[in-house]
Amino acid sequence: MIITKETDYALRIISALASGKIMSTHEICSQEFLPVQFTYNIIRKLNKAGYIKITRGRYGGNKLNIDLYQTSLLDLLKVMDENFNICACVEYGFECKRKEKNKMCITHDYLMDIQRSLLKQFADCSLEKLLFGND
Numbered sequence: 001m002i003i004t005k006e007t008d009y010a011l012r013i014i015s016a017l018a019s020g021k022i023m024s025t026h027e028i029c030s031q032e033f034l035p036v037q038f039t040y041n042i043i044r045k046l047n048k049a050g051y052i053k054i055t056r057g058r059y060g061g062n063k064l065n066i067d068l069y070q071t072s073l074l075d076l077l078k079v080m081d082e083n084f085n086i087c088a089c090v091e092y093g094f095e096c097k098r099k100e101k102n103k104m105c106i107t108h109d110y111l112m113d114i115q116r117s118l119l120k121q122f123a124d125c126s127l128e129k130l131l132f133g134n135d
Contacts, residue, residue: 002082002084002086003077003082004080006038007076007077007080007082009034009038009039009042010042010045010046010076010080011076011127011130011131012032012034013034013039013046013052014046014051014064014066014068014076014127014131015032015131016028016031017052017062017064018068018132020063022055022059022060022061022062022063023062023063024060024061024062025039025061025062028043028062043062045079045080046079047062049079050066051064051066051079052065053065068128068131070126071127072123073122073125073126074122074125084118084122086111086114086118089105089107090108090111090115
C-alpha cells in the first residue's frame, strides 16, 4: 500500500497544525481522532524531518514548520519511509526471470509507465492542494 495509516495520520497532524496555532499532541489527537502513542511517534518523525517544530515547556507544543504549497505528497511519503512502488518488478535491482529469458516484457514496460505517472502525480500534488483544495 502506498499511503499507509501512518501517512494518513501524518496528513491529519499537518492539517491540524496548518492554522499556525501551537497545539499539544493531546489537542491534535482530540481534534483529529488519533491514538496518542502512535501520534507521538509520527510527530517525532515529522520533527526530525523539519516538518514540525516541537517546543517544550508550559506554553510549548507542536507547530508546523513547512510551506504546504512547497511541500508535495511525494516529499511526505519519503519522510514517512513509504514504499511507493506499485509492484516488485518496478523496484530498483529487481531480477525478473521472465525478462532475462525473453529480453523484453511488455507488462513491465506498462507498469513502469504507470509508476512514473504515479510519482509525477505525487510530486505535483502540494499538501495545500491535497488537504484544502487550494492550488
